[in-house]
Amino acid sequence: MSDQARRVGLIVPSSNTTMETELPELFRRRGLTTGESFTWHSARARLSHVTAEELDRMVQASDVAAQSLADAPVEVIAYACLVAVMARGPGAHRDVQARLEGALEQSPRQPPVVTSAGALIDGLQAIGARRVAMITPYMRPLAELVADYVRAEEIEVADLVALEVSDNVEVGRIPSHVLVEQARRVCDRDDLDALVLSACVQMPSLEVVELVEGEVGIPVVTAATATARSILLALGLSPTVAGGGRMLAADVAATGAP
Structure with missing residues (x-):
């Protein structure tokens, strides 16, 4: 592993088993062509059933998760639960992102935050x-x-x-x-x-x-592919990954059109 590996933090539901496999795989594919490497660091928030009540509790618990990831230190934090945000009503990804960034104000490091919903x-x-x-x-x-x-x-x-x-x-x-x-x-x-x-x-x-x-x-x-795109942009990298569909294709990244 290169000393220049980029560190990515994930806040995931405690029952999630997919984002910690699909995102690293997408970035592995990218690294095959760019030579870049990435490490993945997760904080888990309790969620077993996808109900409005449990989703709301997960969002409420996300502040501490973000703070713990910032200690790692990571260069970006992805709040990787789409429905927990969207269930809060239109535009909530902007509020949740601002809330998590606010939770990091007293941390030694303040990495950018993205959400799967956004x-x-x-x-x-x-x-x-x-x-x-x-x-x-x-x-x-x-x-x-x-x-x-x-x-x-x-x-x-x-x-x-x-x-x-x-x-x-x-x-x-x-x-x-x-x-x-x-x-x-x-x-x-x-x-x-x-x-x-x-x-x-x-x-x-x-x-x-x-x-x-x-x-x-x-x-x-x-x-997952949309979250990968937002993570790459937050890291200051081009949002391209071979094998990730048209949205992550190089020509789409350059022109914004499929």
Whole structure:
């Protein structure tokens, strides 16, 4: 490991098993072409079931998690729970980011903070996606909150899948073929700008992003790929990763259009 390895901090739900695998894999792929290396440092906040009450408690506990990561020291902190933020209402990613940055004011170091919720919005806007389909693992009421959150950012959600899995451990075990099948169904139309294949940091999707993108013919974005983009930008690096879908392609990073 190089002495110049970039340190990345993650705040993840205690039951999450996906972001600590998909994000390092994306950055490993990047390092194969750039020679860069990255280390990953996580703080966990309690969450076992994806309910509004548990999601709110997770956000409330995130201040201490951010402070502990800043001690590492890390160069950026990613709040890697999309629905915990979006369930708080439109625009909440800005409030949560400001809250976590405020929690670091008395810390010796104040790394920038990004959120998976804000990253998804930013990523969709960067590729000019105005009309999307979304696949989520959530119970229908939470899925609708996520869709409304995206709509509040002037992105139309034309189709919404709610797989209705409330146990967050089980979300991490959803087989990739389920996403492929749902993607084929919701993309059987010609009016979409992008597909959000996994609007959840826990639902695995990375291994099928490029497969699905090749089949549906539009950019495919996930919570993980969008978060990777925001982390790279916060580190002052180009948001490009081979094998991460069109949003992370070099030409898209340069022009902002797929």
